[in-house]
Amino acid sequence: MLAAFAAGALLMSVILALGTYLSARHYLIEQRERTALQQAYTDAALVKDGLRTSGASVVDVLDAVALPNRTIAYVRTGGEWYSSGLAEEGHAATQHVAGVVADGSAGLSWTRATDPPAIVVGMPLAAVDAEYYEVTVADELDGTLHTLRTALIVSALVTTLAGALLGWYAARAVLRPLNQVTIAAARISGGDLATRLDPIDDPDLATLVGSFNNMVDTVTERIDRDARFAADVAHELRTPLATLITALGVLEGTPGLSGSSALAVQLMGTELERFRQALEDLIALGRLDSGVRESEWETVPVTELVRLALADNRTATTADPAEVETTDVVTTEPEATGLRVRVDRLQTRRALSNLIRNADTHGGGLTGIRIAARGRFIDIHVEDAGPGVPPGERERIFERFARIGARGATGGSGLGLSIVERTVAVHGGSVWCRESATGGADFVFSLPASGGQP
Template structure:
């Protein structure tokens, strides 16, 4: 399959447009300047050659009037200007002051004009460079005078002018490209601010706003973006409050139902079928209660981490407290207590709850919680939680952190489907990341990475 060509970016397009515009403008100006200068120089050269030819023709005519003076003697008596040749046609014969070229060929274009009794001026390309031919009739001596002046100086001047104009056009094109680059950077700078703000909003920082500007063209964009973020923030807060309110309103009747079912389970005289039904109701109600608690936790997280109380806490201390709070033995934490506990800046209750959710996930879906290991690095701390299961398929390792997503397990259907999503949102709002990978023995390993808090460690 042939790959589609990549379209140039906006900055490249603007730079190219400026460069092409500058090139076209400079070429037009250079061409106009060259043609105007060439016209002036050519006219000036023609006037100079005409004056010189009239002067030389007068000298030749006066010499020919002298009795006994031949045409060759008359030509030799006149000193032509540098680069010029003189020709005289008399009685059908051609006489020349130079033997370089035939006067008949050089004067071919002006001979009809001179033959009619007028002065003729024309350019010829028979020389290198071109030459100016001036023809003057001499009726007093029954002759025609021709003077051929090679335009060496004019050619050199025009060549120098053309080179200078081409260099100027090239420099103008480069200057236009540089100006286009600077202009595109200036134009794209607000778009870069919008992109950075949008990225910050997508990462969950809904307090991000664009700064007000006095630019009337950008004020509309800034106002629309900030209004969009405000509306998004309000919508998320309404949804979070709605979920929290619903969960809170359901907590009381659920608690009443659990208490009633507990009393019913302890009652005597229930048949085996009724006791089994009561047990199923109790399990489903417990699952429903866990889902309500998770929804309340998600509602608090959606309200923002800024409402939490962040304190520097040891990573091993967090892992150990999560084990104790969930009723698990401390020996599941494999760490070197002799080394300083790496510190992280977290809201302690939220992070403990997140770790407990990972532990519970290992028990519910990973055939049992195996161990937790805390590893420290120069810039971050990692908490590794390993289970005893067969591992999570690669295609489900990212999806299991979505809300109400499950990937099977030994006790499928016992969780709320919100535990790992709470973990992901909690860790992300603390500036960290969480992912699922596989261990050497094929089991699943969940890794929570949090930034280190060096200030507490130095203290």
């Protein structure tokens, strides 16, 4: 649009400038030729009268004529040229009209023998057997046309610039609603479902704005309805699940169960625990999707988060998290020592626990946790001893209910890594999987640093 407006303005200004210049030039030249012709007739009459006087010389006659500024008169008589000034011989400038004058007619022409060009007027003086020529340098006309050309060129450039500015303004005006829609869509995709477009007076765009806002309202309502449905289902399932677990515990303590009955009770216990874990994961995902906080955000050391996550996965042998020894598992690079993150402690602790549990359950066991600083982010590397994750599956494993190869063989809800992905997204970070130095999987849990960073 900017180029179109500029090109249109340039084309219009060039056409108008050329039309104006050619019209003005034609008029000025015509006026100048008429003036030169009238002056030449007057001066020729004076020269003819002077040459009729007996004993008068041509030079004296020419000196007696009051010629205009930058005008030289020439007389040709008896094959000789006479000039009113110290100029070159007249035939160099008068050759274009000399033939017409020799035929007995008055002639007018332009010549470039001078700088700037000059008007040459010639006429026969039959009464004295002579030819009279006047050569008038058109310096004033040349200066006027030069000034006119300069003014028109400047006007064309200014008009083109004005057209470009108008195109820029028009493009911004046209694209402003689209930019607003783009920004609003980006905010909504980032989780800010309260974003709406402001009403607009343009009737052509009012429908778009209204449709967009209605669409967002519909999506928000659908998400809220789904979240309420999931919460209601989870709440309703918790009570019978607790009853089943309690009843199963009583059944497990019943003496005298046969071998097949004991095996069935054991299988039910395993499946109920798996069901309980999946239900808790679904509830956690619902809270993350709806933006519900589980605790107030606070600034905590990264090493403390890692220690608590390790404690969650060592409760079978250690009752107090403070007693968990991390020096044999956790490595902190020097530049990351003392760094902190601002997080929801419960959510990030659960996400890290899921990564550690994933390494223990599906990755052949946890081999190490490494904390490293990367720009304004802190990366927590959770490495395992498994076969690693194929490159083509390293993004899909964070999808809900995704299981790949042997890593899904031991069961699980398939929601643990999805919870990790949603947690880091809520906290402005990211998570990805790559191959570790030992060939296993290296899950990188990255969060923005908060304080303590150089």
